[in-house]
Amino acid sequence: MLLAGGQGSRLYALTQTVxxxxxxxxxxxxxxxxxxxxCINSGIDTVGVLTQxxxxxxxxxIGNGQPWDLDRIxxxxxxxxxxxKASGASWxxxxxxxxxxxxxxxxxxxxxxxxxxxxxxxxxxxYNKMLAFHKSKDAAATIAVLDVPKEEASRFGIMITDAEDNxxxxxxxxxxxxxxxxxxxxxxxxWSKLKAYLIANENDKEASKDFGKxxxxxxxxxxEKLVAWRFDGYWKDVGTIDSLWEANMDLINPNIPIDxxxxxxxxxxxxxxMPPQYIGKSASVQNSMITEGCYIDGSVEFSMISxxxxxxxxxxxxxxxxxxxCVVKKxxxxxxxxxxxxxxxxxxxxxxxxPENIVDKDTWGVAVVGHNINIxxxxxxxxxxxxxxxx
Amino acid sequence: MGNVLGLVFANMHDMTVGDLTKNRTMGxxxxxxxxxxxxxxxxxMVNSGIxxxxxxxxxxYQSLLDHLGSGREWDLARKKGGLFILPPxxxxxxxxxxxxxxxxxxxxxxxxxxxxxxxxxSDCDIVTNMDFKPIVAKHVETGADITVVAHTGVFRRDxxxxxxxLSTDADGRVRSVLIQPDIGGTCTASLNIFVMSKKFLIxxxxxxxxxxxxxxxxxxxxxxxxxxxxxxxxxxxYFSKICSIASYLKANQDLLDPANAKELFKxxxxxxxxxxxxxxxxxxxxxxxxxxxxxDGCIIEGEVENSILFRGVKVAKGAKVKNxxxxxxxxxxxxxxxxxxxxxxxxxxxxxxxxxxxPSYPMYVGKGASV
Numbered sequence: 122m123l124l125a126g127g128q129g130s131r132l133y134a135l136t137q138t139v140x141x142x143x144x145x146x147x148x149x150x151x152x153x154x155x156x157x158x159x160c161i162n163s164g165i166d167t168v169g170v171l172t173q174x175x176x177x178x179x180x181x182x183i184g185n186g187q188p189w190d191l192d193r194i195x196x197x198x199x200x201x202x203x204x205x206k207a208s209g210a211s212w213x214x215x216x217x218x219x220x221x222x223x224x225x226x227x228x229x230x231x232x233x234x235x236x237x238x239x240x241x242x243x244x245x246x247x248y249n250k251m252l253a254f255h256k257s258k259d260a261a262a263t264i265a266v267l268d269v270p271k272e273e274a275s276r277f278g279i280m281i282t283d284a285e286d287n288x289x290x291x292x293x294x295x296x297x298x299x300x301x302x303x304x305x306x307x308x309x310x311x312w313s314k315l316k317a318y319l320i321a322n323e324n325d326k327e328a329s330k331d332f333g334k335x336x337x338x339x340x341x342x343x344x345e346k347l348v349a350w351r352f353d354g355y356w357k358d359v360g361t362i363d364s365l366w367e368a369n370m371d372l373i374n375p376n377i378p379i380d381x382x383x384x385x386x387x388x389x390x391x392x393x394x395m396p397p398q399y400i401g402k403s404a405s406v407q408n409s410m411i412t413e414g415c416y417i418d419g420s421v422e423f424s425m426i427s428x429x430x431x432x433x434x435x436x437x438x439x440x441x442x443x444x445x446x447c448v449v450k451k452x453x454x455x456x457x458x459x460x461x462x463x464x465x466x467x468x469x470x471x472x473x474x475x476p477e478n479i480v481d482k483d484t485w486g487v488a489v490v491g492h493n494i495n496i497x498x499x500x501x502x503x504x505x506x507x508x509x510x511x512x
Numbered sequence: 513m514g515n516v517l518g519l520v521f522a523n524m525h526d527m528t529v530g531d532l533t534k535n536r537t538m539g540x541x542x543x544x545x546x547x548x549x550x551x552x553x554x555x556x557m558v559n560s561g562i563x564x565x566x567x568x569x570x571x572x573y574q575s576l577l578d579h580l581g582s583g584r585e586w587d588l589a590r591k592k593g594g595l596f597i598l599p600p601x602x603x604x605x606x607x608x609x610x611x612x613x614x615x616x617x618x619x620x621x622x623x624x625x626x627x628x629x630x631x632x633x634s635d636c637d638i639v640t641n642m643d644f645k646p647i648v649a650k651h652v653e654t655g656a657d658i659t660v661v662a663h664t665g666v667f668r669r670d671x672x673x674x675x676x677x678l679s680t681d682a683d684g685r686v687r688s689v690l691i692q693p694d695i696g697g698t699c700t701a702s703l704n705i706f707v708m709s710k711k712f713l714i715x716x717x718x719x720x721x722x723x724x725x726x727x728x729x730x731x732x733x734x735x736x737x738x739x740x741x742x743x744x745x746x747x748x749x750y751f752s753k754i755c756s757i758a759s760y761l762k763a764n765q766d767l768l769d770p771a772n773a774k775e776l777f778k779x780x781x782x783x784x785x786x787x788x789x790x791x792x793x794x795x796x797x798x799x800x801x802x803x804x805x806x807x808d809g810c811i812i813e814g815e816v817e818n819s820i821l822f823r824g825v826k827v828a829k830g831a832k833v834k835n836x837x838x839x840x841x842x843x844x845x846x847x848x849x850x851x852x853x854x855x856x857x858x859x860x861x862x863x864x865x866x867x868x869x870x871p872s873y874p875m876y877v878g879k880g881a882s883v
Contacts, residue, residue, distance in 0.1 A: 149808065188787075188789075381792075382790075382811070388791070392787045394782040394784055396544065396546070396805070397545030397546050397807040397808075397820075398807075399768070399770060399805055399806075401770075402803045404802055405800070406795045406801050407796070410792040410794050411792055411793050411795065412792035413546075
């Protein structure tokens with residue numbers, strides 16, 4: 122069960138019209154490609170995608186699930202928006218409530234275990250290994266955890282475990298963390314147990330219907346066996362502008378262990394029907410990832426260029442992310458910026474700036490131009506600015 | 513155009529590019545960084561509303577079957593119509609076909625069963641983005657028995673050597689036919705795309721078979737030119753003809769001119785192909801790439817100029833690639849220097865090698881070779 126309903130409000134202009142899991146990522150992917158590909162690569166062929174906020178792009182993108190090999194006779198991928206029932210209609214009021222409202226969907230497949238995933242994480246994980254651990258521990262719930270540096274631990278939900286990996290306590294974003302095991306928002310539940318707690322939680326009018334706030338604490342209080350499974354690969358939450366930008370840049374950093382070129386663990390995506398990228402006579406491309414349908418005649422360095430992007434002669438792209446279909450005209454400069462889908466940067470415009478050129482470092486940050494925005498010739502978008510209207 | 517059947521000949525002209533078709537059909541020759549030649553006629557048919565398509569093949573068709581699958585990538589996995597692959601039909605007395613007539617005869621039950629009034633036939637040697645709708649409309653309007661899509665222009669001798677040349681009157685009616693004449697210059701050459709009514713096609717094939725005729729060009733177009741109504745349809749759009757290794761290199765390199773690429777890859781009439789889910793192309797810190805077409809899955813650490821790189825090609829540090837076509841999975845070792853080279857799939861050029869071909873005679877390295 123893939124939770125893809127969040128608004129992703131901390132991505133601002135990038136999620137005004139699309140849900141966070143449908144935000145383009147890594148030149149040819151959308152964020153949701155990572156958990157969906159992990160599912161099929163782990164042999165999970167029945168996936169429910171819970172959507173609520175701006176589902177149009179996400180629904181169209183997932184379609185019948187064929188790009189992920191999830192168009193199946195039995196199972197496959199199902200998009201699950203909230204729906205009206207005999208007792209009335211209600212939105213998903215929390216992560217646990219979203220699963221609760223789809224108990225009927227889950228029961229149709231009579232599963233022994235349910236994997237609950239987030240639609241906004243970038244990582245490659247074999248859920249089978251986690252499931253094997255869950256089974257070997259005979260646990261009611263297993264939470265995937267990442268050992269993070271001590272100074273970062275206060276940004277996460279932290280799990281405190283005993284020597285046997287049993288979760289004995291947890292704390293949400295603690296000031297003085299007692300452990301460095303951060304929850305990755307990836308859960309495996311024994312379905313019969315989870316179902317009981319979902320129903321109990323739903324009957325509690327005061328509860329906030331959330332996995333982290335209700336279900337896991339309820340299970341612990343009742344003495345259920347909760348275990349932490351340690352993951353040691355690359356994992357990144359891309360919920361903010363900065364983390365989205367960083368995660369993109371990680372893909373071109375040779376020291377970051379996420380390999381998109383491994384034929385045994387491909388990340389699948391809905392491919393655009395476009396010719397190969399053309400790198401022109403005046404182009405210069407270094408340390409970047411570029412995909413199909415691009416026309417590059419300017420300079421591109423340390424950047425991620427999505428499908429169908431045009432970078433005209435003399436334009437300079439540095440440390441930036443250009444989302445599908447955007448156009449950067451002659452002489453424009455895009456530095457430390459994210460440019461949304463189908464936006465046009467006019468001739469000579471300047472988007473963002475290099476941190477070394479900024480005196481007051483507090484005013485520096487990644488600049489963002491939303492989707493379908495026109496930036497006129499010569500316009501300047503300062504660093505850290507978020508543009509959601511033409512200028 | 514619900515009433516038109518498409519027929520694609522995957523093996524015709526195999527002999528003209530011998531090295532490339534050693535292990536594959538003409539239709540499955542790799543082209544333009546991520547395509548195979550059959551993608552062009554198939555996409556043209558789908559984009560013209562022809563959704564009932566038979567692919568006639570004779571030999572070496574394993575790669576073709578792998579590429580086409582159920583036809584889903586061309587939107588041809590259909591309940592009504594869709595894609596049919598027609599290998600030689602094994603029955604007593606059957607044999608590999610020798611010409612287009614025998615090939616059609618082998619597919620006769622498919623053709624007869626198709627719910628269609630007209631048939632568009634296309635080979636795989638012409639790379640183009642062609643709308644068949646006005647051609648079929650013109651065929652109906654003129655009441656021709658056969659419409660031959662042709663282009664009048666200046667052709668090289670090697671192109672004409674592999675072409676059917678038409679001479680027409682002012683109305684476009686074909687008055688005489690020359691087959692593979694040894695000439696060059698301005699002429700009207702067939703693009704090996706034909707339109708006929710289904711009924712005419714069936715009668716023509718049965719009549720020719722009864723007389724022991726196997727060649728459509730010699731025994732029908734040429735021999736019956738005065739008796740039946742053959743019209744030429746003048747095609748003005750962009751195309752290139754693959755009829756030799758040199759023309760194959762040129763047709764690929766022509767796509768490095770964005771004006772040509774624009775004519776071939778139109779967003780509203782896209783060219784479809786099999787999806788391979790490669791990661792985006794990655795350019796390293798020291799990469800230097802100019803005037804090249806690069807497919808997804810490539811990892812480039814060296815220099816690339818005037819070249820076409822297919823999916824998953826690796827160019828190591830210090831390597832120089834100029835005027836080359838490197839097919840899927842080619843690896844160019846560190847500090848190797850290659851020029852006018854065509855490498856087939858999964859070729860490995862080891863470190864520190866210098867290999868040079870010439871524009872008129874590019875060097876070809878066969879599938880899987882390690883140099």
